[in-house]
Amino acid sequence: MNSHETTFSFLRDLKPGDWLTLLAGVLCIILLSNKVWNGGIADTAVVRSGGKVFSSVPLSRDQLIEVPGPLGTSIITIEKGKARISSDPSPRQYCVRQGWLEQSGEIAICLPNEVSVELTGGQKKYDSLNY
């Protein structure tokens, strides 16, 4: 018995139209993921402290922003079009561990220190997201 033939013998069950269906399926998934997973390209980081806009900076320039809050100073790093909270006095460090924000609409919030950074620009997918 030819082992090569048995390995791929299932291909005989695929008719030309089936290949077409599979191709359409793959295209459909690619389009869906593009639409759902790619937010607009972000170009601005909006930094808020105590609910008020502290500063709004372009992502094109690498910089460190120090934001004062009730617990201390949070440091926001902007680098290569991405932003993250690199240091924060909050006890659980959720916003620091969230890592880099890349897409428009992404947001990192340090509740204890009342500091947040949100990326905007491009097309914003949602007006707001609540969990």
Add this chain to the structure above:
Amino acid sequence: MTASTIKLSTTTEDHHIAKMAAVALGLTVLENAIPSPLPGVKPGLANIITLIVLARFGWRAAVWVSLLRVVAGSLLFGNFLAPGFFLSLSGALCSLAALALAIHLPQRLFGPVTHSVLASFAHITGQMTLIYLWLIPHSGIAYLIPIFATAALVFGTVNGLVAARFMDKDENP
């Protein structure tokens, strides 16, 4: 004392449908033993039976087998009329609707794999719609659509190939 018996008259088709639904039910039980990485992502092995019934006995029989499997399966797992039951039902109904259209495609070009893939896409469409309208009315679930769609394509293809293989064996034993 004479035992009273109720005699139901059944046709050969009824027997076929009952047998196939029983096999589908068996596959559903088997499948529930397989751990899934994400709730809702499962192979849907019972649909292999639906595909075979569709090819052999037609769409009406496939509807019977599919719906019997959903109802009897939910009784078996104890979730009849619970959310999981309605999710299965909405998936099954959408799949059957897709199959009703798919069987009109030229048979020379489109086989069970096409039927299976179209049905599995319809299945997740039905389920996601119900989830959005009833259980989680939040646009955030859209993030999961590509994952479910990929699972639908993969498992739809595999199920279609398995069904095709069984039907090959039927034709030339």
